[in-house]
Amino acid sequence: SQMTSVELLKLVDPSLYYSKFIAGGVFPDGRAIDAFKPFSFKRGVVGGVCAGSALVRQGGVTVVCTLSASLSPLNTESMMTIEWEGATTDEADLKMALVDARTLVDELITREAFFTRKALRSNDERLEWRLNAKFRLLHWDGDLSAAVVGGLLAALSDARLPKVLLKHAEDDEAPIDPMEISIEKNESKWSPIELSSNPVASTFILYVDEQATMHLLADPPVDARRLCRSQCTIVIGKKEEQKPSILALRSSGSCSDELLQRMVGIAEKRQESIVKALEKRE
Incomplete structure (x- = not known):
């Protein structure tokens, strides 16, 4: 033609x-x-043990964000860790975009823009949740940072954290043994994460x-x-x-x-x- x-x-x-x-x-x-371009999303795309998940299309970028949660005694460590799944790349532009996206998300987490530390406290005040966000990049032809922020927000809005039962006396100063912690199996009693901004x-x-x-x-x-x-x-x-x-x-x-x-x-x-x-x- x-x-x-x-x-x-x-x-x-x-x-x-x-x-x-x-x-x-x-x-x-x-x-x-x-x-x-329209922001489109689908929540709950990953089953199993994940706390929350979402697939997001923003601009020319498609990402899947999967959240998992683990319990620990109260401390000052970062509230969330971030991983890129299968993001080994020789493309200089993509490498740079991944670094930019991580830096921006880390800054927003530190500033408690997504959630406060208090929002990750379990129902037992002696324990708090720590989140891990795993990102999988399905398509990249646009601004990665903006799509990653959108993917994380959508996955957090899907997340539910279990109720915790702790068999450890209030006045017992010994470290908490994982065997003393049990998790509510009934998902209808799980709670959403209170989002801040x-x-x-x-x-x-x-x-x-x-x-x-x-x-x-x-x-x-x-x-x-x-x-x-x-x-x-x-x-x-x-x-x-x-x-x-x-x-x-x-x-x-x-x-x-x-x-x-x-x-x-x-x-x-x-x-x-x-x-x-x-x-x-x-």
Whole structure:
């Protein structure tokens, strides 16, 4: 079949091809350039001993997040450990993206953006839960950090922690023996994790045209992303009855205050709509 002049232009001069669309405010698929692709999720995708799980599609990225939980006496260790399953890669870009995603999630966990330490206390105050989040990357063609934050939030909203029975006298100062701990088998008595700020990450790609005008691109096609030198990731969280707040901001390159305010506005609306979707039970 003959190649159309538009297809040929995309092949020969992708910069000119995309600049024409961006100038018109739409991507080739008809989506507005500052409108993110829908966030879609399915919870409870992994059975067995896991505490919670979710498959999330965000932008061009698909991840599965599986949570497992273990009990320990109260301590100051990290509340959550993170693993990448089968993520050995020689791709420099993906390696960098994995590092960025882990750094962002670690920062949000440390700042108690997903949950507080108190939320992981078991019903017996002497024991607390520690979570392990295992991520499996199924498809990568977009911003990994934002999808990983979304995957973790969806899996946490699926999680249930068992009721604990501890046969260890309150005044007994000896270490707790695992044999003294029993777990409630009836899952209907298990409890959800109280989430603190429901963080949602939005990554904007900044495109500068020939007139030096900066455009915000949300989930651009991978070829269009290659034409951009800077991006900005904004994580918005919101506690109940409080205004939304910026929990993290990562930026390469600079932009005007006006553009930043626009990004924050879009990110806040997006956080609200994703959290509303997660609050509905499938």
